[in-house]
Amino acid sequence: MAFTIIRHPLILDKLTRMRKEETSSKDFRENLNEIGQLMVYEIFRDVPLQEIDIKTPVLKTTGYTVDIPVVLVPIIRAGLGMTEGIQRLVPTSRIAHIGLYRDEETLEPVQYYAKTTKDIESSYVIVVDPMLATGGSASKAIEIAKSWGAKQIKFVCLVAVQEGVDRIIADHPDVDIYTASLDPVLNDHGYIEPGLGDAGDRIFGTK
Template identity: 50%
Template structure:
């Protein structure tokens, strides 16, 4: 699939197995989500622009790099919240803008209930954070919102994707790259990824 990047890093595979296990308790689940967010964001940000700067070390002056672009983190509530802390560790100056969507269990379509974006874009690159790319409805809706806002560069960072959700994103937003730890087999009749890991929000917050 073009514009879809699936990590082949051994640490990602190991930590994803921990997430999948039904025996992983919420505290450990949250920790692993944070760790995977760090690993996947590292891969998703390899093309960020930098400018050359001069750095004084204890021994001499040398050339260095300074991150040129302002980054916006856009977690899709509520499951995406668990990924923010990890990404913030990598890029503590990132802005965080929340977009609240829930999936109507009857239609499987997203319903927006929260959006506090400022009037004008304040960042150069938006990273949408959501553990599960299932039907793709929430991801597409978030990309729609960000593009109407004026965002020029958007990337999606998730943990697991279903072929159906990936196809939906590529249909509506083929310019948005997708970064995942794995692509699973399919969606079930209730719109959950199989084999997946269950409901990422419930498992993070202990509400299953």
């Protein structure tokens, strides 16, 4: 298991824009998608490649192509906000969906939807959610992906706290975690501080 904080200047700049209370849903979504694209470079650093013979306008040579199918698994709702950006750089990726909501009293995830893709057991699987708070939803989503047969799984978020990271490490020590920020604390209501607020509401303008 690897835990990676991707501290690229462009990511930090865009993350700061997203944190601001006055940022509109449009700007929030655009920056989230752009961060997703920027994070792809690190997330796919170890993806297997296959050599292929190609012909340029000048001569024949050897090129490379990604040698494994890719499946993105956004946790609905907020995970959808990062999916488009990642898929722009990996346009052949397929998308599975997992719908979870957090019980406001127990803070535990409740599943209401799950739809897989074909061949997920042989795919490079990226579970996506902007926030890693208690870790309950992320752990549940990874559990569901594993029940579909997924074996090569990475979890990608924008903001995390140590409690959530520890939960994933304990429940799924075989899953790598990538984030743009490790924030200091989770408050009594289960929200990350300073965080982003409710990512789903800010993405879709529902509050």
